[in-house]
Amino acid sequence: MLASAGPASAQGKVPTPTDNLKVQVSINPANASPGDTVQKTIRLINEFDQPQNIVNFVDSLRSMGVGFVVNGSPTITPSPSCTGIGKGSMSAPNGGVTISITGGVIQANGYCEVVVPVQIPLTATPGTYTNRIPACSTTAYADGPLYTHHGNDYYCNKEPSSGGDVTVRNKADVGITKTDGVTEVVAGGTTTYQVVVSNAGPNAANNVAVTDTAGTGLSITSVACASTTGGAACTASNAAPLGTVNLPSGASATFTVSATVAPGATGSVTNTVTATVDPATTDDPNPSNNTARDTDTVTTQGTVSISKTVDKAIYANTGDTLGYTIKVSNAGPSTLTGVSMADVLPTGTTLSGTPSCTPAGNASCGTRSGTTYSGITLPPGGSLTITISAAVPNGTTGTLTNTATVSRPAGGMTCNPSSCAASVSSAPAGVPFLQLVKTASATTFAVGTPASYTLTVTNLGTAATSGSITVTDTVPAGLGISNLPTGSAGCTASGQTVTCTTAAALAASTGTASWTFTITPSAAAAPSVTNTASVAGGGDGSCPADSHCKSTVTTPVNAPKLQITKTGNGPWTIGQTGASYTLTVTNTGAVTTTGVVTVRDTLPTGITFGGTSPAGWTCTPSGQNLSCTGTPNLGAGNNTTLAVPVNVTAAAVPAGVHPSTPVTNVASVGGGGDPFNGGTAPTPGTACAVLDTATPGHCALVSTTVQSAASISTQKALAAGTITPLTAGQEVPYVIRITNVGGTAVTNYQFNEIIPVGTTLVSVTEDGTSTCTAGAAAGTVCPITVTSVPANGFARVTVMVKVVNPLPRSVTAVVNEILVPASCSVSSCEPPPTKPTGCPAGTGLLCVSTPTEGETPPPQGVQPIPTLSEWALALLGLAMLGGAWRGRQRHR
Incomplete structure (x- = not known):
């Protein structure tokens, strides 16, 4: 850009950088969240001993990033050392990105201060955003900072501004709930908790840590991220923390947590879960809902079996001794205390010797009285072996039956197979047995x-x-x-x-x-x-x-044991063809699958079935639910894959959600001889994860990023710092900003620059290129191509034109306009917006109209250099000669 674009150079002056001009910037509050409006205070300081006239001051919010805009009316802080700054001299349009001041006076050793409300974009990611007013340049002024003059002396700020930082952290009300759906659990048994982490917004909360503190008597065995809503994405771990989750506003994630209760647990067990936001990126305005507890009463349940054998099936009726062996065992799951075993000797027999008890598996025999044991303790897997001998007297006849019974007065015990008693018989000689x-x-x-x-x-x-x-x-x-x-x-x-x-x-x-x-x-x-x-x-x-x-x-x-895993070939773009999910079904069992295997898939909102079933499978959609059946006959350790084509629609990225959004897909598998869930595939998501918390297991979950389509908007403006009114021969820069708030980059964005009447083309610079060359005449349509407008970013093009010299009187305003060519595709163009005020009917997509001096609004106009006719020049010469002759006569 040439020096003629700057305010001082237009006067033939080069500004002197000085420490006596300073700019201070502060932002209050210094910590904010996306969507908040902060107050930006700009103080222009004059440390000279004489006043300074403000030629120009320009601040661009785009240095902070895409989306920072003015949100409201600026305020001028009253100060006796600041005069002449008002609505006519200050420009900070609502929704704009440029703050400028032209005119006004900063008194000696004084300052001028303005406060501008600035809105942080909803899409701002956590971090520190800086708005520094740069030090001045003596050769480039289009985005210049502070320029002043005192008389014919021009100055600019030598150093960049101080301050101007705002730290953005998301504000997210993260909450958590937990329940296992029961009020009682069995000692030695299991329970499954549903942990739901949600975000009530207004911003996203990423890297939320979910921790689980299992109380005494409780141990966590497995964790799975069962399902998500609203674009959430989660990971699970059996170690601390329980998992992490990324939660857009309004999203939630459900974890399933399986736990075992200690076999000897008594009273109650409590499980506590906590969700903690990442303090580096997120503030939680409501920490009271970040912890949840579930307390259950512990009950006892043991399955006891009792068996009995005798050493002689046939006894001698002339007198004999029978030896009985009794075994009592507990299959669990709870430890049983206070158990009793009573043995009743056959009628006519008497106890011979002293019974013995041998414990195993940490069991204890308790105390004995005759042939009865009481106070027995039986842990899961524990057992007692008791031996008792009975004397059979001479002359005994008939079958001798001995019965042993086990009981627990406190309850909580069942017997297997169905009886808590065991009997054994011995027959006398001479009968069948x-x-x-x-x-x-x-x-x-x-x-x-x-x-x-x-x-x-x-x-x-x-x-x-x-x-x-x-x-x-x-x-x-x-x-x-x-x-x-x-x-x-x-x-x-x-x-x-x-x-x-x-x-x-x-x-x-x-x-x-x-x-x-x-x-x-x-x-x-x-x-x-x-x-x-x-x-x-x-x-x-x-x-x-x-x-x-x-x-x-x-x-x-x-039996066969099926597992399913799932991947997506993302990231995807709305409207993309060739998107697909790949589901892999593996048989981890010891035998080959038999019959039909069913894969169920719940497609996320905005993702639809592509209509073609994978080879060897038949897929049937019903809304967002897809059911695929096949007979793969998978041998032990073998697998098969299903490539499911899908379509990506705009509904995958809801309005107001970040342009790059994860969508979560859940699937399940069943059948084929696998006994899981009665041989059927369960409903994918939480319902499946409750049944199987293993990863991989019968349930699968995958998150795939969907990028929204490009969304282009264009702004065009006279470059900040350009001297107006325009004069013949002046070089005039126009800045065109192309902003893409979508999640997909746009390549080869095109528009046409129409060289304004009264000007010729000088150059096209920055991110744009044109086939037009310098000197292109007014009315020339110059195609301009921007190679790339990045996703959630912008590109900038500067078009420099030169006002012709001499300037025809017919040129009363320079109207610069751009048009989108008819050949432009939908992905790289935009619909025409409402035309700005002041642009003549029939102008292009965007235009900038600079009125002549005296028009409204002043003072941006085209001012022709004044000219006089030959008669007027002659009369002016005679008048000047007459004035000189009269002056000489007075001095004689």
Whole structure:
């Protein structure tokens, strides 16, 4: 830019930088939030001993960043040392970015002070923003700071201003809630908490730390970020902190926290969760809702089993001793205290010797009285083995049955399988005595793979059986039954109950009968099945009640175990083609999947299904819910991927939200023989995460950034500091600012500069280029291209024109305008705004009209250099000669 654009150089003067002119800037308050309006105070200080006339002062808010604008009317602070500054000499238009003063006087050793309300943009990110008034330059004035003069002496501020900083921190009312939906928990059991972190705004809160303090008796086992709303994004950790979350205003994130209660816990357990904003970037005006607690009463629940054996199934009726072994165990989940075990010896027998008790797994035997133990403690996995001997007197006849019973007066105990008592019998010599044994064909079953059960009855008595023998087997649900034996020693099935019979007599001591049938496990059978059968008949009066008449077998069932993970090929742009989510389904189980696998996907608002199903899958949309089914037959450890095409619409970035917004997608998987959730895929999001908190697991979540479309606006103005009225031969700079508040950069933005009447082109500089060359005449349409307007940023172009010399009288105003060419595409153009006041009808997209002197508003005009006709010049010469002759006559 040439020196002619500056105020001093137009007078043929070069300003002298001086320390006697200073600019101070302060912003109050110094800490603020996006959207706030702060008061910017500008003090122009004169330390000369003589007054200084203000030629020009210019301050541009764009040095602070995009979006900082004047928000209201400036105020002139009254001061006796400041005169002549008023509405006509100060310009700070509402919504504008330039503050300028032309005219006015700063008295000797005085100052002038103005206060301008400045709004911080809603899109401002946390940090310190600085508005420094630069030191002056003696060669460039378009954005010049302070220029003054006293007489013919011109000065400018030698040093940049002090102050002018504002620290922006988001203001966000972050809150947190927590509940597990119950008021009681079981000692040794588990509970799942729902933790919801939300932001009531008005600004975003990023890097919010979520911490969880588990009270005594409580341990956190897993954490998952289950779902989000409003563009939130979260991460989860099983270690402190619990997780972090980025929360736009109005957004929320839901964590699922799984915890175990200590087996010995009593009273109550309390879990406390806290959300803490990042103090470097965010202020929370309401910290009272940043902590939540959940307290539950602890109850006791233990599953006890009791079994009993005898060392002799046949006793001698001439006198004998029977040895009984009793085992009591607790499968948990709670530690049981105050348990009792009472054993009743068979009628006619007496206690022989002293009973013994051997504890295991941190159990304790309590105290004994006869054949009763009380005050027993049984932790989960703990057990007692008790031995008791009974003397059988000579002449005893009949079956001797011994029963042991376990109890807990305080409650909280259940027994497995269904009875808290166990009995065992011994028969006298000379009668049949049946024993049933049930076995499985494999130590582990697999879903979808056939296996078998075998039932075997043996006569251990000293006499053969008489009459038919019947075995009844209730097969667990989840096991399909087939291939039943037929014939006289066959089996029938009614539902899940299998009945097998034989009429054959079983010889004493060695006689047996057996039956084998096929079972096929389904997903419902996993992770294990327990099957109990019983025998009756054959002349054994102790069956089916006694333990030797029953047999139980428990078999693990291997099943497919599915996991799902999800990614997006973002970041995306509104209207983008080729956007997609990739879902990967992996079988981490030990057996191959069978049947249909279902993947459910809840698409975020603004993201729609692209209509093409992945190969091997059928996807059906219903609103934002997508269900994809397939039969991938995944072997153990294998996986398959689904590339789901999606469309990105404008609804993905709600109005008022930052132009780069994350959208969160949740998905789930089920079926294929996986027993999870009954073999079906649950509703994605929180409902799924409650069921499975593992990561990866049956639930998946991914956040993908969506960038809004470009949103271009253009401003055009006469460069600050340009001397007006314009004169012939003056070089005049125009500044064109192209602002993009969208999330996508615009490339090759185009507009046409129309060279104003009465001027010629000098140059196009900064971010723009043109095919026009210097000297292009008035009316020339000069295409200007800006290579890139960055997302959430701006570009600037300076067009310099020169007023022709001589200037025709017909040119009463310079009207500079720009037009968007018809060839411009939608992504790189903008709709025409309302034309500024003062622009003639028919002008272009934007124009700047500079009136001539005497027009309203003054004083920006084109002032032609005055000229006189030849007769007027002759008369002026004669008048001047006459005046000189009269002067000489007076001095004679």
